[in-house]
Amino acid sequence: MNPLAGVLPASVVTVVRFDDDAAEPLHPDEEPAVAQAVATRRAEFTTGRACARAALAGLGAPAASVPVGEKRSPVWPDGVVGSITHTKGFRGAAVAWSAAVRSVGVDAEQHDVLPEGVLEAVSSPEERAVLAALAAQRPDVHWDRLLFSAKESVYKTWFPLTGRWLGFEEAVLTPGADGTFHARLLVPGPVVDGTERTAFTGRWTVSDGFVLTAIALEA
Structure with missing residues (x-):
């Protein structure tokens, strides 16, 4: 089952894995990013890159390396946009041709309550009021975690278009x-295709203990 595919258009190729295969090697230009990392971080990074190469192959693009670039964002082959996510028990990648999709952002999180104090740090009173109303309607969803994940997807979509940081407080998430x-x-x-994008719209799902959020900014 691939829950990422359900929250993205058909123009985006996704690959997910639920465990790590330590036998899969990194490319030489990917290796420096985790040269000093602990084993768990190295494993999640390696599997995330394996997902990325499999997604590139599914797209019909060269299964090239995906090194770490500015602000730790993935560097994709020319003509490709993409996003990688990993949390405990979940690794995933999404890629598309830049002619069809200008930017894509995906995020996976454990479907659980955020640690104490995190929601207040990443949201406004306006956003928390919306979450409270949603919780009354759908108490089965951890809306605080969903908001956090969606803001991560917003940033991952924003950064390749701007090269600039976007703080949690710089977007209102509904x-x-x-x-x-x-x-x-x-x-x-x-400015994308001659128009300033003042908002992003995405999709979310809860699947097998994970909350997944995704944005595909189509051309």
Whole structure:
């Protein structure tokens, strides 16, 4: 089962794995990113890159290396956009041709309550009021974790278009009970195809103990 595929359009190729295969080697230009890392970090990074290469192959692109670039973002082959995510028990990658999708961001998190104090650090009173109303409607969803994940997907979509940091407080995130979310930017947005993008819209799902969020900014 590939839950990422369910929250992205068909133009985006996704690959997920639920465990690590230590036998899969890293490319030489990927290796420096985890040269001093502990074993668990190295394993998740290695499997994430393996997912990325498998997704590139599924797209029909060269299964090239995916080194770490500025602010630790993946560097994709020319003509490709993509995103990688990993959390305990889940690794995934999503890629698309840049002619069809201008940017993509995906994030996976454990479907559980955020640690104490984190929600207050990453959300506004306005956002927390929306989450409280949603919790009354759908108590089966950890809306605080979903908001955190969706903001991660917003950043992963934003950064390749701007090359700039986006703080948690610089976008207002409004999830919907229908499996969508809307992010309104509070700072000038990127100009894409001649138009300033002032907001992003994405989709979310909960599957097998994970919450997954994704944005595909189509051309």
